[in-house]
Amino acid sequence: MKILFLCNSTRISGAEVSLLLLLDGLDAEKYQVVVAVPGQGDLYEKLVSKYPVKVFPLKRYKRTKNVLAVLIFLMHSMVVSFRIARYVRRERIDLIYANNLQSQLYSIMVKMLTGRKNIWHARDNSPGRLTTKLFAWLSAHVICISEFIYRQIPAYGHRKSCIPNGIDSGDWQPERPGKMATSGARYKLTVGMVGQLIPWKRHMDLILAAEGVIDSFPNVQFLFIGEEPDNHCSGYKLFLEEAIACKGLEEYFHFAGFERSIKERISELNVLVHCADREPFGRVIIEAMALEKAVIACNTGGPAEIIVNGHSGILIGPGDIGLLAEKILFLLQNEEIRTALGKEARKRVIQNYSARDTAKGIQKVMESLI
Numbered sequence: 529m530k531i532l533f534l535c536n537s538t539r540i541s542g543a544e545v546s547l548l549l550l551l552d553g554l555d556a557e558k559y560q561v562v563v564a565v566p567g568q569g570d571l572y573e574k575l576v577s578k579y580p581v582k583v584f585p586l587k588r589y590k591r592t593k594n595v596l597a598v599l600i601f602l603m604h605s606m607v608v609s610f611r612i613a614r615y616v617r618r619e620r621i622d623l624i625y626a627n628n629l630q631s632q633l634y635s636i637m638v639k640m641l642t643g644r645k646n647i648w649h650a651r652d653n654s655p656g657r658l659t660t661k662l663f664a665w666l667s668a669h670v671i672c673i674s675e676f677i678y679r680q681i682p683a684y685g686h687r688k689s690c691i692p693n694g695i696d697s698g699d700w701q702p703e704r705p706g707k708m709a710t711s712g713a714r715y716k717l718t719v720g721m722v723g724q725l726i727p728w729k730r731h732m733d734l735i736l737a738a739e740g741v742i743d744s745f746p747n748v749q750f751l752f753i754g755e756e757p758d759n760h761c762s763g764y765k766l767f768l769e770e771a772i773a774c775k776g777l778e779e780y781f782h783f784a785g786f787e788r789s790i791k792e793r794i795s796e797l798n799v800l801v802h803c804a805d806r807e808p809f810g811r812v813i814i815e816a817m818a819l820e821k822a823v824i825a826c827n828t829g830g831p832a833e834i835i836v837n838g839h840s841g842i843l844i845g846p847g848d849i850g851l852l853a854e855k856i857l858f859l860l861q862n863e864e865i866r867t868a869l870g871k872e873a874r875k876r877v878i879q880n881y882s883a884r885d886t887a888k889g890i891q892k893v894m895e896s897l898i
Contacts, residue, residue, distance in 0.1 A: 529898050530560045531623045532616060534631040534638075536586035538569025539757075540788075541724065542811040543628045543651050546673075546693050546886075551579060553887025559894070562619070564612065570788070582615065584608055588630050609637035616642050622898050623647065629655060629663075636666045645897045647671060653808055654680040664688070669893050673809045674830040689893055692833075693809050694886035697878045700818035702870070703795045717860050720751035720797045722790065722812040723804070725765050730803035733849060735771055735781070740853035742780060745860050750777075753784040753793050794819055798866065799859050805846035807831055817841065818877045820870030822859050824852065834881070840873040 533551070537544055551561055563575050566586045575581050585608055589601055616624070616638060624646040626635035632648045639646040645668035654660040664670050664681050670688040672678040678690040719741075723729045731752060738750055756765055765783065772781045787793050790812075794800065800816040802825040809830035816823050817840065825831035827843035835841035842859075844851045859866050 529558060529623065529894065530562070530619065530621045531625055531894070532582075532612075532619075532621045533561060533563045533625045533627055534586065534612075534634050535563060535571065535627040536566050536588055536630050536634070537628075538565065538567055538571055539786075540570045540574065542693075542809070543649075544571050545811060546649075546651070547627050548574060549694065549696070549883040550887055550890060551575075553883055554891065558891075562621070584612055586631065586634060589633070605633055606637060609634050609641060612638050613641035616644060623894060625649070628652060632663050632667075636663065639666065639668075645669075647893065647897070649673070650677050650681055651808055653677070653806055668897050671890060671893060674833055676806075676829045676833065677808050689889070691886055691889040691893075692881060693811055693814070694881045694883035695811075695814055695818055695877065696883045697818050697874070700791065700815055700877075702818075702820040702874065716747050716749040717745075717798045718749045718751055718796055719799045719801060719856055719860070720753055720793075721801050721803065722753040722794065722816075723802075724754050725752070725756045725768070727764060728804060728806075730805065730847070731768055732771060733803040733847065733852060734801055735768065735775070735777070736849045737853035737856060738777060738780060739775060740850070741857050741860070742777070744857055748780065748860060750781045751784055751793075751797070752781070753787055753790070755786045790815070791819070794821065797821055799824065799856060801852070801856065802826065802831060803846075803852070805829070810834060813841075814877050814881045817870075817873035820867075820874045822866040822869045823873060824855050824859070834876075835873075836876065839869075840876040841869060 535547060562580045562582055564582045564584050565572050567583055587604055624635045624638050624644050626632040626648045629652040635646045648667040648670045650670050650672045661682050665684055670681050672681055672690045673693050675690055681688050721734055741748060772778055794816050800821050800823045802810055802813055805826050805828055807829040813823055813825055813831055813834050823841040825835055825843060826846045828846055835843055837843040842855050
């Protein structure tokens with residue numbers, strides 16, 4: 529079976545990590561894969577050494593009220609889809625696989641042009657009721673990364689499945705106790721958030737909670753790992769920096785930027801905080817849990833499915849700054865409880881979030897379509 533994976537990103541984030549793990553987990557004797565990407569970049573470099581890669585100008589849609597900009601994007605998408613369709617027919621591709629919401633538009637057009645079946649890997653919140661219905665209806669199958677996303681996708685027969693993301697727990701072995709060097713000889717306990725610097729990740733929640741933590745536990749550092757996406761949310765990092773400065777917390781907060789080796793950064797943390805509300809899944813949560821880190825996350829979306837509250841992590845209400853500060857302080861002051869939560873967290877990831885099981889589940893879907 530020959531499969532064309534569509535991925536319109538050049539950078540490696542959660543969806544791209546999941547794609548790489550899926551490709552590595554597929555049975556090479558059964559499946560020949562080709563990956564279409566928009567151009568060279570981190571993802572291209574990671575893929576090209578192991579898999580055939582085709583470059584197509586797969587643009588990302590940006591919400592706008594400018595009708596002309598929307599029409600230009602749609603025309604561009606149609607032209608690119610015709611090019612992909614020619615490639616699909618020439619190379620006798622059997623299945624089109626859209627790795628995310630942005631790739632699904634191309635997947636649908638290529639399906640209509642070639643008659644090939646397509647899979648939409650739904651990794652994002654619904655873009656809108658009508659769009660979601662249309663995208664699901666025009667898919668041979670929809671794979672949802674969580675029950676939270678599964679409930680957002682309308683059912684058309686048995687054409688959707690819930691297959692959560694997974695990791696290779698052998699690659700995510702806990703290392704040393706989290707600690708971050710400061711300018712002096714001492715070490716401070718470290719609380720961090722990992723993810724793109726975009727507003728819906730709610731970095732401000734941690735900044736607001738930090739004041740209450742520092743008052744009772746000044747031996748702490750806060751770390752933001754990630755950066756602003758290209759041409760998106762420009763100025764958000766500056767907004768956060770100004771908020772930190774306004775509260776006089778500059779010495780406590782650090783911006784680490786984009787990290788290729790995210791495992792090393794997470795290993796430095798004592799507590800991982802995930803403030804995003806309506807998070808579709810939360811790959812960084814299972815990565816931190818596999819490293820035996822204590823995690824605090826919102827009790828909505830994917831995190832509420834991953835974490836058993838009080839057993840393998842802590843769940844709080846979205847935007848509950850007071851409770852967030854209380855739980856961070858509690859974990860910083862109680863090393864034994866941090867350690868116990870971390871150990872149970874790793875057990876839960878090993879039992880429920882295996883990259884091998886994810887690949888097996890997706891292979892079953894592929895086999896059912898061809």
